[in-house]
Every structure is written in C-alpha cells, then in structure tokens.
Amino acid sequence: MSSTAICPEWDPINKDEWRGVWVFIETLEGEVNEASLQLLNPGRVIADKINTELVGVIVGHNVKQMLKEPIYYGADKVIYVEDSRLSIYTPEIFAETLIALIRRYKPEILLAAGTLRGREMIPYVANVLKAGITADCTDFDVDVKTRDLIMIRPPFGATLLAHIRAPNRRPQISTVRPNVFRLPERDPSRRGEIIEERVDIPEPRIKLISSQDIRVEEIPIEKAEIIISGGRGIGSPEGFKMLEELAGLLNGVVAGSRKAVDAGWISHERQVGQTGKSVKASLYVAVGISGAAQHLFGIREAMTVVAVNNDPEAPIFENADYGIVADYREAIPALIEEINKRRSKAR
Ligand SMILES: Cc1cc2nc3c(=O)[nH]c(=O)nc-3n(C[C@H](O)[C@H](O)[C@H](O)COP(=O)(O)OP(=O)(O)OC[C@H]3O[C@@H](n4cnc5c(N)ncnc54)[C@H](O)[C@@H]3O)c2cc1C
Known part of the structure; x- marks a missing residue:
C-alpha cells in the first residue's frame, strides 16, 4: 500500500527536488554529542x-566553537543556526528551526541519534513534514536507482531484520540508537564549507518555569568501560x-537485563538490549542473565564478555569469552575476595 493511500491528504512530492544526506548534530553545554557524530559514518x-553531499546540521546557542567537528568526522558541509532563543532546549523550538532549514534546502535523507532529544524532536519534525520516520535503525542500505533509503531495524519481538522504505x-x-555505528576517524586536516542560516523562530508554546539538575552518580552505561x-x-x-560492590572495586558501573x-531492581536507563541501550564496554560481566537475543543485541560491541550462571545450558555461555557455572551468591563474593586479596598483596 502506498503512503498516499494511507494518508490521502499528503501532497505528492517531486523526489528530484530533494538532494543531500543530513545528519542532525546535537550539542550540549559546549560539546558535540558523540552519538550524532557516529551517524556521519553511515x-x-x-x-x-x-x-551527493553529506551535511551536518547544528542548531543552538554558543555553537560556533563546535562547527568544524562534523567536518573533521566526515561531513562535506555544516549548516547552522545560532540564536540565543535556542539556549534552552525545548522540542518544539528546536524542531521548528530544523523544519525551516529542511524546507529551505530539501535534503533527501535526515539521520538523527536516538537520544532522549532525538526521540522527542525528530518525530515532531517528521510529523510536521508528513514524511514518516523509522526509529531505532541499526543499519542502512540505499537503492541507488530510486535513491530510496533502506532503513534496517529489528522488529519488535523477533530476531529478523525489517527493511523499510519510504x-x-x-x-x-x-x-539510530547510540553506539550501533563506530565513530569515524577524526581528521582535523579535513576542510568543508560552513554556512550560517537565520530562521524565524516561533514563540514557544512551552515555557520553562524552572529547571533542576539531577545528579548523575555514575557514568552512563553506554560510556562505561566496565x-x-x-x-x-x-x-x-x-x-x-x-x-x-564488585563494580565499585573495578571502577565499573552496574546495569541489568x-x-x-521490570522487577524494579535497576532503572530503565541502565537496561542493556534492544529496548535498552547498546554498550561498548571492554569488560561486560553478565550475572544471572540467560542471554536472550534482545539482550545480546545490546552487547554486540562489548569487547570481553564474562558470564556467571548456574545453568550450564544457558545461551549466554555461547556468546561469552569466559564462563563461570555457579550460583552468583558464591561466585561474586569469591571474585570480590580474590580482588581484595591481590590488591592487598600488591600494596
Ligand atoms: C520486543 C522485546 C524487546 C526486549 N528488549 C530487551 C532488552 O532490551 N533487554 C533485555 O535484557 N531483554 C529484552 N527483552 C526480554 C528478553 O527476551 C528476555 O526475556 C530477557 O532478556 C531475560 O532476562 P534475564 O536473562 O534477566 O532473565 P531470564 O531469562 O529469566 O534468565 C535468568 C538467568 O539467571 C540464571 N540464574 C538463576 N538463578 C541464578 C543464580 N542464583 N546464580 C546464577 N545464575 C542464576 C538462570 O539460569 C537464567 O539463565 C525483550 C523482549 C522483547 C519481546
């Protein structure tokens, strides 16, 4: 069924007017978001x-010192909007600014990181432009003849991969979920065009009354080494x-399946897997985790996987570099004791 049949009010578009691949580059407090830069890779x-050309798009306030970064990571061009009204993030204003740029330049493809911000504002952009969106992609291909992007993602609850076109x-x-693609090599000798744009930023309907910093005690799991x-x-x-206790000894963080x-033992932001986060730790210790496909999806980029499970048949062992078949209530204290022993000897 064609999309016009589903949404008859959508005007037909002339595909030939749309050219270029855009990556929406998020910035926060003077830093470029790494998950956005990863998308310069695909x-x-x-x-x-x-x-066609690869363009990084930045909208925000005080962004000028970050404009070259997308070029160093592979973009041909950067288009940006610098405006003090963008100093505080609200999804509507950021989305409207991006929509104005899209209407002006007509890029054929827009990729954005599936961060909190991306998940919030990009569906808004897609809705206003009546373009549709494929969320949480894990890979791409492109039909060179039709210039259709083939957006690949795991469908809910299955191990197959869906190939979606619009x-x-x-x-x-x-x-795209963070950490699915590797950060491209940074090359500070790369040169590219930087274009400043101005857009009419509408009065926000959402007003920020107050804000409060939430203290994040631990490193986010997607950035953790252990x-x-x-x-x-x-x-x-x-x-x-x-x-x-074990994580503390190893300077690591705790995550979960x-x-x-679901049991409320750990917060959702620490969930690893298809509907959680993908991690790229050097050491991932899976304790009391069976190794379901949706969990394994999140640890594809982990370097060394150690599994602790009392069931020798648990599928996690097939995906682990080292396995300990034991009750974790014995294995983990034994590991803690051994680490402490070796450390006190080394002192
Ligand atoms: C659409 C969809 C998305 C999903 N997304 C995710 C996701 O993002 N992340 C995710 O993790 N799952 C996800 N799931 C759920 C996934 O299918 C599994 O149900 C889940 O990963 C199982 O979690 P678990 O391994 O902790 O539990 P279980 O499968 O119940 O495994 C528990 C393991 O603990 C072992 N065990 C029990 N007692 C001990 C002990 N004392 N010592 C040592 N080992 C012990 C058992 O042998 C067993 O292997 C998703 C499912 C669907 C349908």
Whole structure:
C-alpha cells in the first residue's frame, strides 16, 4: 500500500527536488554529542553511493566553537543556526528551526541519534513534514536507482531484520540508537564549507518555569568501560548490592537485563538490549542473565564478555569469552575476595 493511500491528504512530492544526506548534530553545554557524530559514518557511505553531499546540521546557542567537528568526522558541509532563543532546549523550538532549514534546502535523507532529544524532536519534525520516520535503525542500505533509503531495524519481538522504505516521501527520516555505528576517524586536516542560516523562530508554546539538575552518580552505561550486569537470576535488590560492590572495586558501573528492570531492581536507563541501550564496554560481566537475543543485541560491541550462571545450558555461555557455572551468591563474593586479596598483596 502506498503512503498516499494511507494518508490521502499528503501532497505528492517531486523526489528530484530533494538532494543531500543530513545528519542532525546535537550539542550540549559546549560539546558535540558523540552519538550524532557516529551517524556521519553511515551518512558518508550513503552519500557516496548516491553521489551527493553529506551535511551536518547544528542548531543552538554558543555553537560556533563546535562547527568544524562534523567536518573533521566526515561531513562535506555544516549548516547552522545560532540564536540565543535556542539556549534552552525545548522540542518544539528546536524542531521548528530544523523544519525551516529542511524546507529551505530539501535534503533527501535526515539521520538523527536516538537520544532522549532525538526521540522527542525528530518525530515532531517528521510529523510536521508528513514524511514518516523509522526509529531505532541499526543499519542502512540505499537503492541507488530510486535513491530510496533502506532503513534496517529489528522488529519488535523477533530476531529478523525489517527493511523499510519510504518511496513516496522526502526527506526519508531515521533515528539510530547510540553506539550501533563506530565513530569515524577524526581528521582535523579535513576542510568543508560552513554556512550560517537565520530562521524565524516561533514563540514557544512551552515555557520553562524552572529547571533542576539531577545528579548523575555514575557514568552512563553506554560510556562505561566496565559493566557488571544483573538479570532475573539475581532475585532481589539485595543481590544487586553485591554487583555494586564488585563494580565499585573495578571502577565499573552496574546495569541489568529487562527482567531486572521490570522487577524494579535497576532503572530503565541502565537496561542493556534492544529496548535498552547498546554498550561498548571492554569488560561486560553478565550475572544471572540467560542471554536472550534482545539482550545480546545490546552487547554486540562489548569487547570481553564474562558470564556467571548456574545453568550450564544457558545461551549466554555461547556468546561469552569466559564462563563461570555457579550460583552468583558464591561466585561474586569469591571474585570480590580474590580482588581484595591481590590488591592487598600488591600494596
Ligand atoms: C520486543 C522485546 C524487546 C526486549 N528488549 C530487551 C532488552 O532490551 N533487554 C533485555 O535484557 N531483554 C529484552 N527483552 C526480554 C528478553 O527476551 C528476555 O526475556 C530477557 O532478556 C531475560 O532476562 P534475564 O536473562 O534477566 O532473565 P531470564 O531469562 O529469566 O534468565 C535468568 C538467568 O539467571 C540464571 N540464574 C538463576 N538463578 C541464578 C543464580 N542464583 N546464580 C546464577 N545464575 C542464576 C538462570 O539460569 C537464567 O539463565 C525483550 C523482549 C522483547 C519481546
């Protein structure tokens, strides 16, 4: 069924008027968001295949010192809007600014990171432009003849991969989960065009009355080098205290499976997997986690996986570099004791 049949009010578009691959580059407190820069990796491949330019788009306040970064990571150009009204993030104003740029330049593809901000404002953009969106993509291809982007993502609850196209809409919009693509090599010798744009920023309907910083005690799991992750096998919040002790000794952080999140033992922002986060830790210790496909999806980029499980048949062992078949209530204290022993000897 074509999209015009689903939404008869959508005007037909002339695909030939739309050219270029855009990556929306998020910035926060003077820093470029790494998950956005990662998208310059697939963006570059797609742009080269359809022989078009790769553009990084930045909107915000005090962004000038960051404009070259997307070029260093592979963009041909950066288009930006610098405006004090963008000093505080509200989804509507950021989305409206991006929409104004899209209407002006007509890019055929827009990629954005599936961060909190991306998940909030990009569906708004897609809705206003009546373009549709494929969220949480994990890979891309492109049909060189039709210039249709093939947006690849796991469908809910299955191990298959769905290949999604939007042949009658432009821009083709996708969000991508952080850490699925590697950061491209940074090359400060790269040169590219930087274009400043001005847009009429509308009065926001949402007014910020006050804001409060939430203290984040730990490094986000997607940035952690060492992760001790617990599953349903942990059995209780007290069990997680043991994992925290081990994580503390190793300068790591604690994460969990969806079952551990559902049980309320750990917060959703620490969930690893398809509907949680993808991690790229050097060491991932999976404790009391069976190794379901949706969990394994989140640890594809982890370097060394150690599994602790009392069931020798648990599928996690097939995906682990090292396995300990044991009750975690014995294995984890033994590990803690051994680390402490070796450290006191080394002193
Ligand atoms: C659409 C969809 C999305 C999903 N997204 C995610 C996701 O993002 N992340 C995710 O994790 N899951 C996700 N799931 C759920 C996933 O399918 C599994 O149900 C889940 O990962 C299982 O969690 P678990 O391994 O903690 O629990 P279980 O599968 O119940 O495994 C518990 C393990 O603990 C072991 N165990 C028990 N007691 C002990 C003990 N004392 N010592 C040592 N080992 C012990 C058991 O042998 C078992 O292997 C998703 C499912 C769907 C349908």
